Amino acid sequence: xxxxxxxxxxxxxxxxxxxxxxxxxxxxxxxxxxxxxxxxxxxxxxxxxxxxxxxxxxxxxxxxxxxxxxxxxxxxxxxxxxxxxxxxxxxxxxxxxxxxxxxxxxxxxxxxxxxxxxxxxxxxxxxxxxxxxxxxxxxxxxxxxxxxxxxxxxxxxxxxxxxxxxxxxxxxxxxxxxxxxxxxxxxxxxxxxxxxxxxxxxxxxxxxxxxxxxxxxxxxxxxxxxxxxxxxxxxxxxxxxxxxxxxxxxxxxxxxxxxxxxxxxxxxxxxxxxxxxxxxxxxxxxxxxxxxxxxxxxxxxxxxxxxxxxxxxxxxxxxxxxxxxxxxxxxxxxxxxxxxxxxxxxxxxxxxxxxxxxxxxxxxxxxxxxxxxxxxxxxxxxxxxxxxxxxxxxxxxxxxxxxxxxxxxxxxxxxxxxxxxxxxxxxxxxxxxxxxxxxxxxxxxxxxxxxxxxx
Amino acid sequence: xxxxxxxxxxxxxxxxxxxxxxxxxxxxxxxxxxxxxxxxxxxxxxxxxxxxxxxxxxxxxxxxxxxxxxxxxxxxxxxxxxxxxxxxxxxxxxxxxxxxxxxxxxxxxxxxxxxxxxxxxxxxxxxxxxxxxxxxxxxxxxxxxxxxxxxxxxxxxxxxxxxxxxxxxxxxxxxxxxxxxxxxxxxxxxxxxxxxxxxxxxxxxxxxxxxxxxxxxxxxxxxxxxxxxxxxxxxxxxxxxxxxxxxxxxxxxxxxxxxxxxxxxxxxxxxxxxxxxxxxxxxxxxxxxxxxxxxxxxxxxxxxxxxxxxxxxxxxxxxxxxxxxxxxxxxxxxxxxxxxxxxxxxxxxxxxxxxxxxxxxxxxxxxxxxxxxxxxxxxxxxxxxxxxxxxxxxxxxxxxxxxxxxxxxxxxxxxxxxxxxxxxxxxxxxxxxxxxxxxxxxxxxxxxxxxxxxx
Numbered sequence: 001x002x003x004x005x006x007x008x009x010x011x012x013x014x015x016x017x018x019x020x021x022x023x024x025x026x027x028x029x030x031x032x033x034x035x036x037x038x039x040x041x042x043x044x045x046x047x048x049x050x051x052x053x054x055x056x057x058x059x060x061x062x063x064x065x066x067x068x069x070x071x072x073x074x075x076x077x078x079x080x081x082x083x084x085x086x087x088x089x090x091x092x093x094x095x096x097x098x099x100x101x102x103x104x105x106x107x108x109x110x111x112x113x114x115x116x117x118x119x120x121x122x123x124x125x126x127x128x129x130x131x132x133x134x135x136x137x138x139x140x141x142x143x144x145x146x147x148x149x150x151x152x153x154x155x156x157x158x159x160x161x162x163x164x165x166x167x168x169x170x171x172x173x174x175x176x177x178x179x180x181x182x183x184x185x186x187x188x189x190x191x192x193x194x195x196x197x198x199x200x201x202x203x204x205x206x207x208x209x210x211x212x213x214x215x216x217x218x219x220x221x222x223x224x225x226x227x228x229x230x231x232x233x234x235x236x237x238x239x240x241x242x243x244x245x246x247x248x249x250x251x252x253x254x255x256x257x258x259x260x261x262x263x264x265x266x267x268x269x270x271x272x273x274x275x276x277x278x279x280x281x282x283x284x285x286x287x288x289x290x291x292x293x294x295x296x297x298x299x300x301x302x303x304x305x306x307x308x309x310x311x312x313x314x315x316x317x318x319x320x321x322x323x324x325x326x327x328x329x330x331x332x333x334x335x336x337x338x339x340x341x342x343x344x345x346x347x348x349x350x351x352x353x354x355x356x357x358x359x360x361x362x363x364x365x366x367x368x369x370x371x372x373x374x375x376x377x378x379x380x381x382x383x384x385x386x387x388x389x390x391x392x393x394x395x396x397x398x399x400x401x402x403x404x405x406x407x408x409x410x411x412x413x414x415x416x417x418x419x420x421x422x423x424x425x426x427x428x429x430x431x432x433x434x435x436x437x438x439x440x441x442x443x444x445x446x447x448x449x450x451x452x453x454x455x
Numbered sequence: 456x457x458x459x460x461x462x463x464x465x466x467x468x469x470x471x472x473x474x475x476x477x478x479x480x481x482x483x484x485x486x487x488x489x490x491x492x493x494x495x496x497x498x499x500x501x502x503x504x505x506x507x508x509x510x511x512x513x514x515x516x517x518x519x520x521x522x523x524x525x526x527x528x529x530x531x532x533x534x535x536x537x538x539x540x541x542x543x544x545x546x547x548x549x550x551x552x553x554x555x556x557x558x559x560x561x562x563x564x565x566x567x568x569x570x571x572x573x574x575x576x577x578x579x580x581x582x583x584x585x586x587x588x589x590x591x592x593x594x595x596x597x598x599x600x601x602x603x604x605x606x607x608x609x610x611x612x613x614x615x616x617x618x619x620x621x622x623x624x625x626x627x628x629x630x631x632x633x634x635x636x637x638x639x640x641x642x643x644x645x646x647x648x649x650x651x652x653x654x655x656x657x658x659x660x661x662x663x664x665x666x667x668x669x670x671x672x673x674x675x676x677x678x679x680x681x682x683x684x685x686x687x688x689x690x691x692x693x694x695x696x697x698x699x700x701x702x703x704x705x706x707x708x709x710x711x712x713x714x715x716x717x718x719x720x721x722x723x724x725x726x727x728x729x730x731x732x733x734x735x736x737x738x739x740x741x742x743x744x745x746x747x748x749x750x751x752x753x754x755x756x757x758x759x760x761x762x763x764x765x766x767x768x769x770x771x772x773x774x775x776x777x778x779x780x781x782x783x784x785x786x787x788x789x790x791x792x793x794x795x796x797x798x799x800x801x802x803x804x805x806x807x808x809x810x811x812x813x814x815x816x817x818x819x820x821x822x823x824x825x826x827x828x829x830x831x832x833x834x835x836x837x838x839x840x841x842x843x844x845x846x847x848x849x850x851x852x853x854x855x856x857x858x859x860x861x862x863x864x865x866x867x868x869x870x871x872x873x874x875x876x877x878x879x880x881x882x883x884x885x886x887x888x889x890x891x892x893x894x895x896x897x898x899x900x901x902x903x904x905x906x907x908x909x910x
Contacts, residue, residue: 097664154766207731207732209731209879209882209883211881211882212851214782216747228684231684275666277662277676279807281807282673296673299668300680301761302760303758305758307546308757308759308776309485311546312485313545314780320755323761323767325767352735396672425667426665426667
């Protein structure tokens with residue numbers, strides 16, 4: 001531990017500078033306009049892996065963005081950790097809400113503000129630096145493999161193919177991922193579950209062209225109004241989702257399990273204050289921790305139609321659209337839920353409009369075991385580094401690939417995230433506390449140490 | 456009539472060329488980015504009035520865009536016609552739906568395609584050319600005043616002030632406006648009423664920032680979902696508007712009046728085919744003609760919130776907004792309806808969001824008399840020019856200033872429109888039939904003739 005701290009202390013500024021370099025690439029995978037930047041980011045990551053001492057480093061092409069692979073095999077008889085992360089980031093808009101430029105990282109009050117600071121550049125880069133530390137101090141106790149992809153924010157479609165085609169190369173005993181949050185530095189936690197995802201886009205078409213709302217208003221269905229009616233009907237008065245069959249496969253937890261889950265620190269007044277809302281909203285009969293952890297949800301991620309510019313335009317639009325995603329919990333199946341949504345939405349659309357439902361991407365929910373060697377190693381590492389045993393929590397987000405690792409590679413995942421829920425992931429002013437960044441670099445070598453020892 | 460036709464025939468190409476020049480100005484009053492173009496349009500109109508023989512032509516400044524005034528007083532004892540029109544146009548977007556550029560007028564199948572072709576450049580310019588014709592042929596039978604404004608598409612706020620401040624200058628016996636439609640060249644019609652307007656913008660705010668839809672989804676109200684619920688609730692299952700008091704002042708027509716109204720040519724199959732819809736939508740208990748003519752409506756003109764770019768972004772937006780307008784009928788009051796909407800919308804907003812309602816602009820509904828000298832003159836003019844007596848109809852659109860003319864100047868209006876409902880007003884591919892343009896120029900001098908004779 002002393003040695004770890006010493007190395008981190010001596011390299012603090014460089015660790016930060018390198019992360020800043022990485023954050024300056026606008027590697028937005030969703031927007032084809034940033035293609036060149038995404039590709040440059042992959043090369044940068046590969047270079048840094050090589051510098052840190054990784055071997056067989058390769059920028060592996062896929063049908064989409066490449067996957068950066070690298071490894072260090074110290075002894076074939078020792079256990080192997082597969083580190084997963086992603087170098088792509090969410091779009092940065094709405095840009096006008098950023099206090100400083102999303103791709104020019106800026107420190108304010110001990111926090112790094114930049115798109116990707118926490119999700120996931122800041123977090124996967126901790127592993128690169130922890131690896132460097134173990135290499136340079138001769139303390140790497142097990143084999144390590146890196147797989148850093150560039151399409152996590154758009155569904156990891158090509159990673160799925162890559163994993164299937166590279167089973168041998170990716171052989172490992174555990175997947176280690178830092179792409180989630182902990183409660184706080186004071187209340188460290190480990191996520192033991194992730195929600196799945198079904199993401200769709202709907203388009204409602206009324207008349208075949210935009211119409212004058214005076215000449216035609218009142219006589220022809222307005223697709224924006226109809227879209228609102230359709231979306232409004234997707235939740236009932238108790239905020240239950242109304243899609244038939246939606247809850248059929250939802251795993252229900254026992255009273256005891258729910259009680260344990262609700263023991264995690266949670267202060268409703270602070271939660272509301274942080275979000276700036278007077279009242280919380282959610283499915284009746286469940287707490288906030290349950291609503292974001294063990295219950296499925298349906299959210300409108302975007303909606304648009306008609307005239308959205310300045311001033312007033314009296315148009316009756318031809319089309320209105322929305323992006324809608326559902327978070328899923330064990331044992332819901334993404335493909336099944338996507339189909340249920342599609343069928344339902346098409347069925348409830350009235351005859352005076354036509355609707356199309358397009359799939360974006362999906363992912364399966366997962367629960368990670370808390371009795372595995374890997375979980376125990378993570379627990380011990382955090383306890384030593386933070387001075388406190390981590391609380392097991394259920395994460396609301398999704399890392400669709402985790403279920404795939406389990407299915408294809410037959411290995412479980414440990415979700416050792418060092419972010420915070422308040423890090424504004426996917427939002428303007430995304431941040432990562434510098435303290436968490438260094439704490440992560442210090443904790444990761446301990447994980448490897450205990451994982452090797454316990455194996 | 457022979458003389459009129461001869462003059463039009465001899466000047467056909469020039470009449471078209473001049474209109475094209477006028478249509479090339481992107482005089483979009485709603486978008487401040489086009490300010491320079493709007494101002495140039497005013498100067499162009501003033502120049503053309505002067506060339507046609509108008510006197511005291513002035514580009515009158517206002518707090519917004521100027522009003523172009525010009526007059527020709529032939530004899531103070533003769534009646535005076537005040538011609539009103541507007542040189543501003545609606546925004547042209549969505550641009551990608553235009554077959555040819557909105558500000559490069561193009562002829563296809565005998566129609567002029569351009570933003571403003573019908574609304575209202577093509578239509579008010581007929582009056583400028585008809586005036587030229589009467590001047591050049593020495594047949595102007597009465598006094599004429601022109602008032603062409605540049606803010607009709609954004610609520611005519613400054614025209615209201617101008618009219619109040621220029622009562623003496625604007626003194627006239629009738630207001631003549633071509634800014635409406637007729638059924639067809641085969642079934643000429645005259646509008647005898649216009650709907651009023653209340654235009655508002657609503658903004659629903661949930662959390663104080665965009666959130667990760669996984670981390671927070673299900674635990675905090677999504678303003679897009681709430682906006683949909685609020686909008687959905689504004690119409691009941693019979694498509695009646697649910698705002699309390701909304702229908703209180705609505706003038707109901709007698710069975711006989713409704714029957715007469717429904718005698719106008721209307722073919723539902725053709726109407727649906729033209730719009731490309733399988734089924735019409737509207738307030739139960741009323742026909743299409745009634746729904747667009749004598750019943751008030753509420754339309755979403757635009758809606759937006761969250762991520763609307765390419766691909767998928769799993770965001771729970773902080774805000775969602777909509778532009779909503781209501782068309783009003785006699786005896787509804789725009790200010791009253793605006794207030795009712797505001798009160799209702801604020802009242803129904805649940806506690807977990809905050810809403811703001813901003814007024815755009817409004818206008819009062821009007822009914823024009825069918826027993827006046829002016830109406831009879833218009834009827835005779837059309838009968839002579841088209842060979843058929845015009846059918847009186849009720850227009851669904853709004854020209855907010857008409858009610859003001861009545862109130863401030865104490866004079867009634869004749870709505871002698873030569874457009875068609877299918878001219879794509881406010882839509883991509885706005886058009887004006889060349890035949891209608893020339894027919895208008897031929898009919899207008901007859902109106903002046905009969906108005907002078909009957910007065």
